[in-house]
Amino acid sequence: MAHQPAVKHRRIGQRSRAYRASATARDIRNLIxxxxxxxxxxxxxxxxxxxxxxQTYQMYEMTRDGYSMLVMGFIGNLSARSG
Structure with a gap:
C-alpha cells in the first residue's frame, strides 16, 4: 500500500448496521x-x-481514497434499496 492507512475494514462493519465486516471485505476484494x-x-x-x-484472521487496511471509493459503493447500494 503506497499511502498511509486511514481505516481498517473491521471498523466499518462494527460501525455500520447495514454492512458486516465479511461483506465489506468482499466489496474490497471486488474493488481490487x-x-x-x-x-x-x-x-x-x-x-x-x-x-x-x-484466532488469527485477515483484515484490510485502506487509504482515504480506498475508503471513499468503498463508501460510495455502499451509498449507491442503500439508495437502490430505498428507491
Whole structure:
C-alpha cells in the first residue's frame, strides 16, 4: 500500500448496521479485482488476532481514497434499496 492507512475494514462493519465486516471485505476484494494496480496501492491485507477466540484472521487496511471509493459503493447500494 503506497499511502498511509486511514481505516481498517473491521471498523466499518462494527460501525455500520447495514454492512458486516465479511461483506465489506468482499466489496474490497471486488474493488481490487476491478483495478488491481489502484487496489494494491489503496488496500493492504494484514493479519489480526481476535480478542475473544484468539484466532488469527485477515483484515484490510485502506487509504482515504480506498475508503471513499468503498463508501460510495455502499451509498449507491442503500439508495437502490430505498428507491
Amino acid at each position: 479485482d476491478a483495478n488491481p494496480e489502484w487496489g494494491v496501492s489503496n488496500f493492504g491485507q494484514t493479519p489480526y488476532v481476535d480478542a475473544q477466540n484468539g
